Structure formats: C-alpha cells, structure tokens
Amino acid sequence: MAKLNFGGTEENVVTREEFPLSKAQDVLKDEVVAVIGYGVQGPGQALNQKDNGINVIVGQRKGTKTWDKAISDGFVPGETLFEIEEALEKGTVICYLLSDAAQIALWPTVKKHLTPGKALYFSHGFGITFNEQTGIIPPADVDVFLVAPKGSGTSLRRMFLQGRGLNSSYAIFQDATGKAFERVIALGIAVGSGYLFETDFKKEVYSDLTGERGTLMGCIQGIFAAQYDVLRSKGHSPSESFNETVEELTQSLMPLVAENGMDWMYANCSTTAQRGALDWWKEFRDATKPVFEKLYDSVATGKESQKSIDSNSKPDYREKLDAELAELRDSELWQAGKTVRSLRPENQAVEA
Structure with a gap:
C-alpha cells in the first residue's frame, strides 16, 4: 500500500x-x-x-x-x-x-x-x-x-x-x-x-450522494439551464446558447481539466477568458456554498436516503422517473444539444 x-x-x-x-x-x-x-x-x-x-x-x-x-x-x-x-x-x-x-x-x-x-x-x-x-x-x-x-x-x-x-x-x-x-x-x-x-462506508455514501446531487449531476444541470435560459432571454439563438453553455465545456475545456488541472485549462484559453474566469469563480463559489452545506446536511441526517427509499419503492416509480427524464430530454436546451451533437464531424456521413 x-x-x-x-x-x-x-x-x-x-x-x-x-x-x-x-x-x-x-x-x-x-x-x-x-x-x-x-x-x-x-x-x-x-x-x-x-x-x-x-x-x-x-x-x-x-x-x-x-x-x-x-x-x-x-x-x-x-x-x-x-x-x-x-x-x-x-x-x-x-x-x-x-x-x-x-x-x-x-x-x-x-x-x-x-x-x-x-x-x-x-x-x-x-x-x-x-x-x-x-x-x-x-x-x-x-x-x-x-x-x-x-x-x-x-x-x-x-x-x-x-x-x-x-x-x-x-x-x-x-x-x-x-x-x-x-x-x-x-x-x-x-x-x-x-x-x-x-x-469508509459512511464517507463513501455521504460524498457520493452529495456529488450526484451536486457538481456531477444536479448542480451541473441547474447551472446549464440557468445560463442557457439567460442567453436565450437576451436574444441568442439555441445553437449559440447551447454551444457556449455545454458543447464548448464538454468537448473542448473539460478534457483539458482532466489532462492537467484547471490552471492548465485556463492557460490554454485567451487572456480575456482567463481574466473573466479568475474574477468570477469566487462569486460562484460563495453563491453556491450555502446550497452545498444544506445538501450535505440533508445527506448526513438521512433525509436524502429516506426520500430515495420512499420514492424508489413505489410501484409507479419507473413511470414517474421516465416522465421527469422526458422533461429534461424534451427541453429546448437538450433538444438543441441533440441537433448540435448530430453536426459533430464524427456523426456526419462521409462522402465516398
């Protein structure tokens, strides 16, 4: 070891x-x-x-x-x-x-x-x-x-x-x-x-439930939706809004973070982008930290586990889950994403 x-x-x-x-x-x-x-x-x-x-x-x-x-x-x-x-x-x-x-x-x-x-x-x-x-x-x-x-x-x-x-x-x-x-x-x-x-078992489940509800799934969907909605409300097209919210992050920037860290990703972006990101990240941290504290407390006190057990044990659980997932899938944000993904070069037919 x-x-x-x-x-x-x-x-x-x-x-x-x-x-x-x-x-x-x-x-x-x-x-x-x-x-x-x-x-x-x-x-x-x-x-x-x-x-x-x-x-x-x-x-x-x-x-x-x-x-x-x-x-x-x-x-x-x-x-x-x-x-x-x-x-x-x-x-x-x-x-x-x-x-x-x-x-x-x-x-x-x-x-x-x-x-x-x-x-x-x-x-x-x-x-x-x-x-x-x-x-x-x-x-x-x-x-x-x-x-x-x-x-x-x-x-x-x-x-x-x-x-x-x-x-x-x-x-x-x-x-x-x-x-x-x-x-x-x-x-x-x-x-x-x-x-x-x-x-240990307790730390694993506490971190896992927090992560799934936080930056891994719940939080990331929330901030995607918030930024996309703001851009659309200011007159930006679905394609532009999706690309600036999701596509550039997942296809270009996150691979750089995975490769060598956030500072490495910053260093491979323009100085204007670096300046703005450095100016704003602490404001986002301070705005969301109380939500994460509330989330962790809900996990640690057993509220999240009990909600999961109660919901997932119901006979109509699958139907309700499918309806909630359909709400995401059918939203303009992710319908725009479906179109944008289809236009990626690897998804285009290659002419002989």
Missing part, C-alpha cells in the same frame, strides 16, 4: 503496479464471484472480471430484459447465468449491485445465503450506512467491503476496453476471515480500477 500526501493529509492508495492483475487472479482463484443485478454497475463489473480471468457468474431474474442482456453479453444460462437464489448459493463473493431499493427488498433472501467465510461486496455505502432505514445488517462471520468506481458502469467498461482504469474507492466494514483486504483489493483490480483509495 502506498501513501499519498496532499498538503499534509495522507491517504492510503493501492495501484495496479503494486497489486497487479496476476496477484488479483491468484487471490481470487478459488472464489466464485456472483454479480447480483445486471443493471447500472453489473454489466461493466461482471464483464471486466470475466475478461480478466475471474470465475464470475451473474444472478438475475429469468425473462427480464437484463437477463436477455446478460445472454447477449456472453453469459450462458446454467453455466455462468443463473436465477438470483442459485447464484447466491454458488457464490463465495456476493457482489450486491442491485439498486438501493431493490437491495432492501431482496435482503432477506441474500442474508440466508451468507454462510460463514463468504464475502458481501457493495459498490455503494448506502445499505450499510443507513441500516436503520434499509434493514441491511450482515451476519458477523462474513467479510463486508466495497469497491466504488468513480463513474458509471458504462464508463468503467468503456475505459477498460480502451486499456484504461477508472479510479475507485475501497472500504472494509467487516473483516471476518482476516483476508478482507486482499479480497477487496483483488476485486477492485479485477473490475477495472485505475487505482484504489481508502475510505
């Missing part, structure tokens, strides 16, 4: 150099990794493990779209694809990758298959941290840990196929076998992590 120093704050990290895939394969050689759920994280994690030579099976309900997707991805019914309970029985590591609401519903079934020495693996700290709301309390004689890739399962898989890794956090909640550390790191490498940084 290596240590990184961030201005006096040390962090424990594990890289693929010190824990190579060959070591992960050796640690997991006698394990049967059962991926339960084939929705958001399931496909990426299962396929990456499969391609990395890990003995992985998928547990999913027969006759569902996700069952069919698992088959199309190469999992074979009766060999590497099973009904959920059969997969739970066969697995020595249970990768519990269902949605938070589905984890609550299935927990009594999962718990009875957690025999001594098995491992329960999460990619989110939700179920354990908010166990008073979820009822997820593992038996004392199993390992419990998480690997949380810092991105979607789709991104995890795409980056893996490109020969890259997506950074992940890891945490150990319970070490019953004395082997939890090796098991969790091996699984983190096997699912395609770039490097792994240490956290």
Whole structure:
C-alpha cells in the first residue's frame, strides 16, 4: 500500500503496479464471484472480471430484459447465468449491485445465503450506512467491503476496453476471515480500477450522494439551464446558447481539466477568458456554498436516503422517473444539444 500526501493529509492508495492483475487472479482463484443485478454497475463489473480471468457468474431474474442482456453479453444460462437464489448459493463473493431499493427488498433472501467465510461486496455505502432505514445488517462471520468506481458502469467498461482504469474507492466494514483486504483489493483490480483509495462506508455514501446531487449531476444541470435560459432571454439563438453553455465545456475545456488541472485549462484559453474566469469563480463559489452545506446536511441526517427509499419503492416509480427524464430530454436546451451533437464531424456521413 502506498501513501499519498496532499498538503499534509495522507491517504492510503493501492495501484495496479503494486497489486497487479496476476496477484488479483491468484487471490481470487478459488472464489466464485456472483454479480447480483445486471443493471447500472453489473454489466461493466461482471464483464471486466470475466475478461480478466475471474470465475464470475451473474444472478438475475429469468425473462427480464437484463437477463436477455446478460445472454447477449456472453453469459450462458446454467453455466455462468443463473436465477438470483442459485447464484447466491454458488457464490463465495456476493457482489450486491442491485439498486438501493431493490437491495432492501431482496435482503432477506441474500442474508440466508451468507454462510460463514463468504464475502458481501457493495459498490455503494448506502445499505450499510443507513441500516436503520434499509434493514441491511450482515451476519458477523462474513467479510463486508466495497469497491466504488468513480463513474458509471458504462464508463468503467468503456475505459477498460480502451486499456484504461477508472479510479475507485475501497472500504472494509467487516473483516471476518482476516483476508478482507486482499479480497477487496483483488476485486477492485479485477473490475477495472485505475487505482484504489481508502475510505469508509459512511464517507463513501455521504460524498457520493452529495456529488450526484451536486457538481456531477444536479448542480451541473441547474447551472446549464440557468445560463442557457439567460442567453436565450437576451436574444441568442439555441445553437449559440447551447454551444457556449455545454458543447464548448464538454468537448473542448473539460478534457483539458482532466489532462492537467484547471490552471492548465485556463492557460490554454485567451487572456480575456482567463481574466473573466479568475474574477468570477469566487462569486460562484460563495453563491453556491450555502446550497452545498444544506445538501450535505440533508445527506448526513438521512433525509436524502429516506426520500430515495420512499420514492424508489413505489410501484409507479419507473413511470414517474421516465416522465421527469422526458422533461429534461424534451427541453429546448437538450433538444438543441441533440441537433448540435448530430453536426459533430464524427456523426456526419462521409462522402465516398
């Protein structure tokens, strides 16, 4: 394990150099990794493990779209694809990758298959941290840990196929076998992590829920909508408003931030742009920080988790979700985006 120093704050990290895939394969050689759920994280994690030579099976309900997707991805019914309970029985590591609401519903079934020495693996700290709301309390004689890739399962898989890794956090909640550390790191490498940084279940879910509602999704959509609306109200065209709000950021500037930091991105823009950005960023920070404080408090007090459980457990959840997503999709902002994306050179037909 290596240590990184961030201005006096040390962090424990594990890289693929010190824990190579060959070591992960050796640690997991006698394990049967059962991926339960084939929705958001399931496909990426299962396929990456499969391609990395890990003995992985998928547990999913027969006759569902996700069952069919698992088959199309190469999992074979009766060999590497099973009904959920059969997969739970066969697995020595249970990768519990269902949605938070589905984890609550299935927990009594999962718990009875957690025999001594098995491992329960999460990619989110939700179920354990908010166990008073979820009822997820593992038996004392199993390992419990998480690997949380810092991105979607789709991104995890795409980056893996490109020969890259997506950074992940890891945490150990319970070490019953004395082997939890090796098991969790091996699984983190096997699912395609770039490097792994240490956290705990509570910090993972607090940061994750804050990030999703904040700069990763909720906040970014909010500021996109605000700037786009202001530009449109001042007479700018949909194309100009979208390009100045979203397209230039995602296609040109954010890759520079990812490459070498915000100052690097600034340095590659005009001096006029630099001056304006330096003058305004603290005003945006000061305006939004109270919102982030309110958001974090809502997460830490369990309000956000309870809202999520209540909403996502309702029988009409999917219909209401689809309606809210349609509101985004059908807005002028994202309809303009659809048109602009179609005009990117890579999406244009090439004449012979």
